[in-house]
Amino acid sequence: MTDFSSDRAASLPDAEVLDLVVALTSARPALRAVYDAALGLTPEASVDPDVVPRTPSVNDIPQMGGGSPTGFTDAGVPTFDAVRERIDGRSGRAVGSTELDAESTIGRTEAEKFAERERAGSARLDEIRKSMRKNP
Incomplete structure (x- = not known):
């Protein structure tokens, strides 16, 4: 916050600050405790009827225990399963x-060029071998 906005916020009456906190935190699951506390301090008459608090979904509730569904532990370390899945995904894509x-038009053209070079090299090697046998 800048000095101007903090001075302006400090001059607001308590009821307006509570209304502002309720309005700002109503759709943020991570700030649910702040919303509940501000709502508890707000008189019923000053609650904005247009603001409907969002109930947290199952995904909003943090997991307890063995890691999160995103493949990281609570400390932020990747799990072995997550690492294995990433490696499998990368090797599968490769x-x-x-x-x-190989199945694309360019891939087939390259394969044909390679096969032609192999045939030409084999033919040249056969010529060299024949010439070495004739000239002892």
């Missing part, structure tokens, strides 16, 4: 992209 590249 294999899949190689297969897709």
Whole structure:
């Protein structure tokens, strides 16, 4: 906050500050405790009827115990399952992209060029071997 806005906020009456806190925290599950506390201090007459508090969903409630569904522990360390899934996903994408590249038009053209170079190299090697056998 800047000095101007903090001075202005300090000059507001308590009822307006509570109304502002209720309005700002009503749709934020992480600030549910602040919302409840501010709502408890607010007289019923000053509650804005247009503000409907959102009830927390199952995903908003933090998990207790063995890590979160995002693959990280409560300390922020990735779980072994999450690491394994990331590695499997990366290797799967690498294999899949190689297969897709080989099946594309450009991939087939490159494969044909490689096969032609192999045939030409094999033919040249055969010529060299024949010439070495004829000239002892």
